[in-house]
Amino acid sequence: MELDINELLNFSPLIKTFTFNAWIVSGFTPISRGSSLDYYINRPNGMKGYIINLTLRGQGRAKVGENTLQYEENDLLLFPPGVPHQYGRDEHSEYWDHLWIYFIPRPYWLDWLKWDKNILGIGKTRVTEPVKQAHLRELFYEVIRHNSDDAPLSEALAMNALERLILACFQLQPVSNHHAHDPRINAVCDYLNDHIDEELKVEKLASMVFLSPSRLAHLFKKDLGVTIYAWREQQRINRARLLIQSTLLPIFKIAQSVGYSDPVYFTKIFRKHNGIPPAEYKKRYEKMNNLPGNQTLKPGKR
Ligand code: FCB
Numbered sequence: 001m002e003l004d005i006n007e008l009l010n011f012s013p014l015i016k017t018f019t020f021n022a023w024i025v026s027g028f029t030p031i032s033r034g035s036s037l038d039y040y041i042n043r044p045n046g047m048k049g050y051i052i053n054l055t056l057r058g059q060g061r062a063k064v065g066e067n068t069l070q071y072e073e074n075d076l077l078l079f080p081p082g083v084p085h086q087y088g089r090d091e092h093s094e095y096w097d098h099l100w101i102y103f104i105p106r107p108y109w110l111d112w113l114k115w116d117k118n119i120l121g122i123g124k125t126r127v128t129e130p131v132k133q134a135h136l137r138e139l140f141y142e143v144i145r146h147n148s149d150d151a152p153l154s155e156a157l158a159m160n161a162l163e164r165l166i167l168a169c170f171q172l173q174p175v176s177n178h179h180a181h182d183p184r185i186n187a188v189c190d191y192l193n194d195h196i197d198e199e200l201k202v203e204k205l206a207s208m209v210f211l212s213p214s215r216l217a218h219l220f221k222k223d224l225g226v227t228i229y230a231w232r233e234q235q236r237i238n239r240a241r242l243l244i245q246s247t248l249l250p251i252f253k254i255a256q257s258v259g260y261s262d263p264v265y266f267t268k269i270f271r272k273h274n275g276i277p278p279a280e281y282k283k284r285y286e287k288m289n290n291l292p293g294n295q296t297l298k299p300g301k302r
Helices: 005-009 107-113 130-147 154-171 183-194 202-208 213-224 228-246 251-257 263-274 278-289
Strands: 024-032 041-043 050-064 067-072 075-079 085-089 095-103 122-126
Touching (some): 024 085, 024 130, 067 075, 095 130, 107 154, 107 228, 183 202, 183 213, 228 278, 251 278
Antiparallel strands (some): 024 095, 041 085, 075 122
16 A cells, blocks of 8 residues: 555644553654754653654654764664654755654563664664565554544554564564563463463462473563563553453453452552553543544644
8 A cells, every 4th residue: 555645644643632641652744844843853851652763755863962863764763761862854855754653562562672773772774675665664554544543442453553563673683583582481471461360370370381480580570671560460451451442341340350359459550550540541532532623633733
């Protein structure tokens, strides 16, 4: 499918009532010399989530202190959380058009977000093969399209397309993608996801994969960067959010189905991950989906 630039412009992540507390926000930013979008984005403390972008046309430049990083058509950039950035159109180029996605990764994506080449803390990959270039554009497009849609499960579909995009980018990292997760850790993750509402017993998990509990805890942290408990909590809250978006179940039922029998405790954990309690999340989600007027980007507004 050809990318339709005008269609992309109709998506309005920056006008919707979102904050960057959202899990995924994406869009298309066309910049030409002197246009209203032609300024340097400056985030001295970086952001809470990751940003991935793909240059479609022209050249851009990122500055960190005295150093600069240049990028052009078919370059992918990855800004990890907290990495300061200041970037925009390169003054020698008439344009810098780019597609971008801001996202909070699912915990098991973290390993796939380690790219081979990092300059000033920013991952950079040039996509050289035309087939891959087209495929990546298509994936960005898919994420942006789902992300701007009001249909039920559209956020899940956007995350699903994003996962494929992240995998496709990771395939372009010959050094980093050499390391795969330990199969025992994968088995533990699968088990936890299949028994998300059950009590967690590290001893039981460890014996399932023939490891001692302390060895399992160590391996898990090494592979996924978080503890087993933290990972499971994240999965539970992810699933709860999905259920709030896609079912009419009352919050206490949702809490139960992801393993929290105490709704007060569930609310506390949910708030920790999403910044707001589940009831408020539900209200805002419904409100946002009932406001079709919120969807259009006026070109030039950000
Ligand atoms: C937009 C920028 C884009 C990205 C998102 C998070 O304003 O155009 O590059 O940084 O913000």
